[in-house]
Amino acid sequence: xxxxxxxxxxxxxxxxxxxxxxxxxxxxxxxxxxxxxxxxxxxxxxxxxxxxxxxxxxxxxxxxxxxxxxxxxxxxxxxxxxxxxxxxxxxxxxxxxxxxxxxxxxxxxxxxxxxxxxxxxxxxxxxxxxxxxxxxxxxxxxxxxxxxxxxxxxxxxxxxxxxxxxxxxxxxxxxxxxxxxxxxxxxxxxxxxxxxxxxxxxxxxxxxxxxxxxxxxxxxxxxxx
Ligand SMILES: [Zn+2]
Ligand SMILES: [Zn+2]
Numbered sequence: 001x002x003x004x005x006x007x008x009x010x011x012x013x014x015x016x017x018x019x020x021x022x023x024x025x026x027x028x029x030x031x032x033x034x035x036x037x038x039x040x041x042x043x044x045x046x047x048x049x050x051x052x053x054x055x056x057x058x059x060x061x062x063x064x065x066x067x068x069x070x071x072x073x074x075x076x077x078x079x080x081x082x083x084x085x086x087x088x089x090x091x092x093x094x095x096x097x098x099x100x101x102x103x104x105x106x107x108x109x110x111x112x113x114x115x116x117x118x119x120x121x122x123x124x125x126x127x128x129x130x131x132x133x134x135x136x137x138x139x140x141x142x143x144x145x146x147x148x149x150x151x152x153x154x155x156x157x158x159x160x161x162x163x164x165x166x167x168x169x170x171x172x173x174x175x176x177x178x179x180x181x182x183x184x185x186x187x188x189x190x191x192x193x194x195x196x197x198x199x200x201x202x203x204x205x206x207x208x209x210x211x212x213x214x215x216x217x218x219x220x221x222x223x224x225x
Pocket of ligand 1: 110119201
């Protein structure tokens with residue numbers, strides 16, 4: 001992998017960190033907090049605990065990707081150079097397949113036993129902000145990232161450019177769905193759609209809206225709200 005690849009990867013990680021901080025600031029302290037979808041009276045999770053959990057999950061994700069690249073990199077990223085249409089196709093196919101598999105993983109994690117020991121950690125957050133986008137049990141974190149890598153390997157090996165785009169979209173959409181903001185401008189239509197859809201999953205309708213990117217998996221399997 002070239003140094004440019006790692007430079008862009010680093011920039012994506014920096015972008016994600018800025019997106020998390022900006023959106024949680026917007027929801028909690030800025031003038032934009034009036035556009036918050038639901039505001040809690042008190043937070044159930046101490047700030048310190050959130051920080052420890054999300055920092056450890058960030059490190060776990062990086063270590064996981066490092067290990068997967070080291071052992072299975074050839075299955076995920078190919079050396080071929082591709083054009084824009086192929087990149088678009090690889091990215092779309094990977095995200096569609098990932099979200100399809102994630103739908104079932106997430107639905108399975110709502111089984112009472114899995115909820116009690118694993119997914120309940122994330123659902124203990126009743127009023128999410130972007131800060132809690134990776135507030136997870138480590139097993140859930142690893143399971144989600146494994147699905148993403150499996151999707152890339154099934155569709156791929158995909159190009160390095162496609163991988164970077166998948167990584168950017170997957171991480172930033174996960175941050176946006178937890179933003180808890182519905183902003184008043186048509187430009188934010190998709191942003192608001194994702195945030196409102198996932199807010200219902202944390203709030204009113206726990207067993208609806210399992211998919212994280214596309215709406216049609218929930219519509220197809222009768223779990224859309
Ligand atoms: Zn859930
Ligand atoms: Zn969530």
